[in-house]
Amino acid sequence: MEVALMGRRAGVVKPELFATRKLGLVESGRTGSRVDRIRFDPATGRGRKGAVKMARSGVRSEMAVREAELNAPKKSTGPVRLFVGLPLDAVSDCNAVNHAKAIAAGLRALKLLGAQGVELPVWWGVAAAGEWSAYLALADMVRDAGLRLRVSLHLHASRRPAFPLPDWVSRLADANPDLLFTDRSGRRRQDCLSLAVDNLPVLDGKTPLQAFEEFFRSFRSAFSDFIGSTITDISVSLGPNGELRYPSFPPSTGSHLFTGVGEFQCYDKYMLADLKRHAEESGNPLWGLSGPHNAPEYDQSPDSGNFFRENGGSWETPYGNFFLSWYSGQLLSHGDRMLSTASKVFGDLPVTLSAKVPLLPWWHDTRSRPAQLTAGFYNTYGRDGYDAVGEMFARNSCAMIIPGMDLLGKEQPHGLRSSPESLLSQIMKACEKHGVRVSGENSSLDGIGVEGFRRIKEILSAENSSVDSFTYHRMGAFFFSPEHWPLFMEFVRSMAQSEMDSDDLPSNKEEKLSLSVDREMQAA
Structure with a gap:
C-alpha cells in the first residue's frame, strides 16, 4: 500500500498513478524509542570489507503503466510524493x-x-562497465518493501564518500588535464569533465555525450523490469554534485558551509579557446584572452576585488556583460545538451525525468549576486537569470529538482546577505512560467530542526504549489537517531493531517503503526 502526503486538497487522484489514503501518525515519542537499532557503518565501505555482495534474486515482471500525463509539465494538485x-x-x-x-x-x-x-x-564510476548486480539487488529490496524508486544517475565524482570518475576516464584526464574544469590558478577539479568537451572526441574517440548516452542505455536495459513500476523517477547529473553549475566553490567537507563568492572556472584550454573565438566574433578580441582579472578568490567577500563591487563593479561594464553572457550561455547549452541526451534515451518511458538546479542564496541580497555568477547564473539585480533555465527544462520536458527548501534567511551566517526564501521564490516562479514541475530537496549539512521542517511544510502545502515530490536526505545513522527520527515522523504526520476530515483522524487501529515500527527496528 502506498501512501502519499496529503499537503493540500487533492481532488481526484488516479489509482493508476498511485494509490493514496490519508494518514495519521501517533505521537512520535513512542516510535522513536528503538529506532537506534538500525545501524549504519559510518565508514565509506571502500573495498569489500563490511559489504554484502548480493545477487539479483530473480526477475519478476510487474506490469504497471503510469499515464502519459505524468510527464506533462503542470502544476501539482495532488499529494506531494515523499521520498527518502x-x-x-x-x-x-x-x-x-x-x-x-x-x-x-x-x-x-x-x-x-x-x-x-x-x-x-x-x-x-561504479557501474560504467555495465556491472549492475548490486544496484539491481537494491532495486529488488525496494520492490519487496512495496516502495517506489527514484534513481539519480551521478556522472560526477564524490569526495565524501569517495567515488571517483570511471578509471578509464580518470586515466585520460591524467594524460590531458584540460579535460577537467580549471580555475585561474591552474587548479583542476577532479569531480567532473569540463562542459567545453561535451562534443569533442576526447574519450578514446568518443565524446562525453556519447559516453553518457551509453551509460544511460546500459541502465535502461538492465532495469527494464523495474522501470514504470518500481522506478518512477530518473534524474541525471548535470555537473558537480549532480547540479547544473560550474564547480565554482570547493566540495563540501560536511562540516564547513562555503560562504565566499567562488571563482570562475573557464581556464582549461577548451574553455579558453571558445572564449577567444567568441570575443573575436564580437569584435573585441582582447576580451577573449582570459577570464576577469579583478575577481576575488574563492572564500573572499564581493568587495575583495573590483569585479563584483556593489556599485561601479566590472560586472556592470560592457566587458562584464560580454563575459557573463558567454559564461552563463555555455552552462545553459551544456544543460540543454545533457537533457536532450537523457530525453532521447528515457523520453518514451513512463517515468518522470528530472535534473537539479542549485540554490545559492549567499550574497543574493546584493546587486551583483557573485556566488550565482561564478556558478554560471547571470542573475544580477534587475536581471532574471533563471528564466532561461526554466525555458530549457520545459523544452526538454524535464522536472526541476531544487534543493534548500529547508533554508531560512534568519538562520544563515551573519553578514552573508543571504536570502534563500527570495531566491527559491524566483526559481519556482520561472518554473511556473514555463510549466516545469518541481521536486524539492533539503540541503542542511547537519540535519533539519523544527524550523526547517516547518519551512518545508509551508512550501509543500502552499496553494497551487508546483512541487510534485520531495526527497529528504538522507537515510543513515543520524536519520534514525532518537534526536531526528521523531522530528521526521512528526513532519510526515503534520503533512498527512493538514486536511483530514474528522473520520480520518487517528484511531485505535492506527495507533498500532507505532508498535509496528518498533518491531521493524528490533528486527534490524
Missing part, C-alpha cells in the same frame, strides 16, 4: 551493497510511515 534518499554509499566503489540489513529495516519503517519511496544514487 538512501546512503550515498549504499553501493560501494567495489560494486557491493553496503548496510544491507539496516537498509532493509529502514525500508520497512519508511513503508509503515507512509513514504512513497526512496532515492538511489547510482555512480558512473
